[in-house]
Amino acid sequence: MSAAGDWRYVYASVPGVAHRASGAECQDACAVQWLAVPDAPPTLVLAAADGAGSAAEARIGAELACQTLLAECATGLAQTPIVAWTRADAETLSARVQAALSQRAAEVGLPAREFACTLLGAVLTDDHALFLQIGDGAIVIGTGDDYRPVFWPQVGEYANETYFITDASAAARLEFATLAEPVAEIALLTDGLQPLALHYQTRQAHAPFFRPLFQHLRAAPEPGCPADLQTALERFLDAPTLNQRTHDDKTLILATRLPLTTAEPAEPAGTAESAPSDAPAGPTPLPSAIPEDCGDAAV
Amino acid sequence: MNELDLSRQTPFGADFSGAEFADNPEPRCPCVLLLDNSWSMNGAPIAELNAGLATFKEELLADSLAAKRVEIAIVSFGPVEVVSEFQTADQFTPPHLSANKDTPMGQAIVRGLELLTQRKALYREHGIPFFRPWVFLITDGSPTDDWQAAALDIRKGEESRAFAFFAVGVEGANLDILQRLSLRQPLRLKGLRFRELFQWLSNSMRSVSRSVPGTEVPLSNPATPDGWASI
Numbered sequence: 001m002s003a004a005g006d007w008r009y010v011y012a013s014v015p016g017v018a019h020r021a022s023g024a025e026c027q028d029a030c031a032v033q034w035l036a037v038p039d040a041p042p043t044l045v046l047a048a049a050d051g052a053g054s055a056a057e058a059r060i061g062a063e064l065a066c067q068t069l070l071a072e073c074a075t076g077l078a079q080t081p082i083v084a085w086t087r088a089d090a091e092t093l094s095a096r097v098q099a100a101l102s103q104r105a106a107e108v109g110l111p112a113r114e115f116a117c118t119l120l121g122a123v124l125t126d127d128h129a130l131f132l133q134i135g136d137g138a139i140v141i142g143t144g145d146d147y148r149p150v151f152w153p154q155v156g157e158y159a160n161e162t163y164f165i166t167d168a169s170a171a172a173r174l175e176f177a178t179l180a181e182p183v184a185e186i187a188l189l190t191d192g193l194q195p196l197a198l199h200y201q202t203r204q205a206h207a208p209f210f211r212p213l214f215q216h217l218r219a220a221p222e223p224g225c226p227a228d229l230q231t232a233l234e235r236f237l238d239a240p241t242l243n244q245r246t247h248d249d250k251t252l253i254l255a256t257r258l259p260l261t262t263a264e265p266a267e268p269a270g271t272a273e274s275a276p277s278d279a280p281a282g283p284t285p286l287p288s289a290i291p292e293d294c295g296d297a298a299v
Numbered sequence: 300m301n302e303l304d305l306s307r308q309t310p311f312g313a314d315f316s317g318a319e320f321a322d323n324p325e326p327r328c329p330c331v332l333l334l335d336n337s338w339s340m341n342g343a344p345i346a347e348l349n350a351g352l353a354t355f356k357e358e359l360l361a362d363s364l365a366a367k368r369v370e371i372a373i374v375s376f377g378p379v380e381v382v383s384e385f386q387t388a389d390q391f392t393p394p395h396l397s398a399n400k401d402t403p404m405g406q407a408i409v410r411g412l413e414l415l416t417q418r419k420a421l422y423r424e425h426g427i428p429f430f431r432p433w434v435f436l437i438t439d440g441s442p443t444d445d446w447q448a449a450a451l452d453i454r455k456g457e458e459s460r461a462f463a464f465f466a467v468g469v470e471g472a473n474l475d476i477l478q479r480l481s482l483r484q485p486l487r488l489k490g491l492r493f494r495e496l497f498q499w500l501s502n503s504m505r506s507v508s509r510s511v512p513g514t515e516v517p518l519s520n521p522a523t524p525d526g527w528a529s530i
């Protein structure tokens with residue numbers, strides 16, 4: 001087994017045009033870790049966070065939240081096997097992320113809300129999965145053809161309102177789900193991509209957004225995180241077609257363990273490479289716009 | 300209510316109302332304009348107001364996101380008429396208002412807030428996220444009808460955060476009544492600076508329409524020496 005089992009994955013956080021125009025930094029972060037815990041099945045852990053626009057240290061908050069989630073997952077899984085996890089364990093996990101943010105805030109003499117961010121997390125073994133979410137963004141799982149969001153993004157009454165891990169009510173707001181079956185493909189995305197990746201009317205995932213991206217990823221020759229596709233994902237997230245639809249920071253994590261062969265069933269020829277008008281097929285090389293380092297919390 | 304209120308039923312044509320959301324699933328930023336076209340607006344004021352509305356559309360179109368997100372509805376009063384149902388800025392045609400009769404401001408406010416309630420229901424039905432709506436009243440007079448019910452609706456709406464209500468008085472307006480209608484400080488238009496007013500409104504709606512969770516929307520103060528308003 002390779003360093004990542006059968007998983008192929010890519011992940012990137014790219015600043016939105018609004019932040020780039022004002023010279024502000026990207027306030028999203030994401031992280032992926034392949035865990036080899038003794039006496040436990042190999043596990044893939046994914047985390048994404050969107051720092052609140054109003055929070056002074058949003059970027060640091062988002063990065064710290066992702067890193068803490070990974071570390072606490074490793075600790076937690078060493079104590080409790082994934083199949084035995086309950087909501088209480090997930091609440092403990094979120095409380096630890098919250099504590100880490102509060103502690104960092106206290107160190108620099110700021111209120112915890114200055115580190116406010118949303119949090120998405122997924123823990124995957126061969127035949128089991130855990131998901132948790134506070135705030136907006138989405139975790140989307142798929143079979144290779146159909147994709148569905150595990151939770152619907154948490155929003156307040158209005159489109160510019162959501163919930164954060166630093167909220168006093170975070171534990172109560174936490175969404176938690178387990179799945180006692182294998183997950184073949186998974187995506188985590190922050191709200192900057194919601195208009196493209198989700199269909200609001202039916203509250204479903206927009207499959208044409210995901211299919212071409214996963215098809216590219218499945219084609220990577222080796223499991224793990226292919227550097228060329230990683231760069232391509234950053235370019236894709238910064239493409240003008242995307243930026244026309246969203247001015248916000250954008251984070252996307254994609255992970256698949258489907259082989260390329262089963263990925264193209266009876267699709268008409270050309271589907272895999274043709275670009276649906278609303279979702280450019282895969283990364284398009286662009287002359288301009290080299291994404292600046294966005295603080296991916298890479299492991 | 301003891302009789303069937305047909306005006307609240309879904310009209311037959313509304314069966315197709317969802318098409319615009321399928322075509323454009325962007326979150327919406329609704330804005331209701333309540334515009335005084337009573338006889339006293341005759342001449343330069345109404346001409347400048349019309350020019351301001353054209354500016355409003357132009358400025359919103361200059362922003363590709365705002366063009367698809369900001370939705371405008373217009374109720375004119377003098378008499379009360381829904382001049383423009385909710386439409387995104389890219390679909391909106393600025394009306395040409397002419398000065399007409401009296402100033403039924405109370406009824407116009409109630410009608411505008413009704414439009415807003417219906418629109419929000421439609422957004423929810425179609426799963427369209429939306430931002431906090433703005434209601435913008437512009438008048439040069441004093442209500443010629445009962446405005447107490449309207450004042451109550453405004454108070455309730457502001458307190459429940461259902462919308463934000465702004466009142467602007469053109470020269471001759473009864474600022475005292477505007478003060479009692481609006482929880483926010485009414486603004487007095489300097490001269491006939493309608494274009495500047497609508498530029499400001501467009502900028503504000505652009506800010507709101509791209510605001511992200513956890514962000515306070517920064518609005519520029521219109522009552523600066525260079526601005527279009529005074530308090």
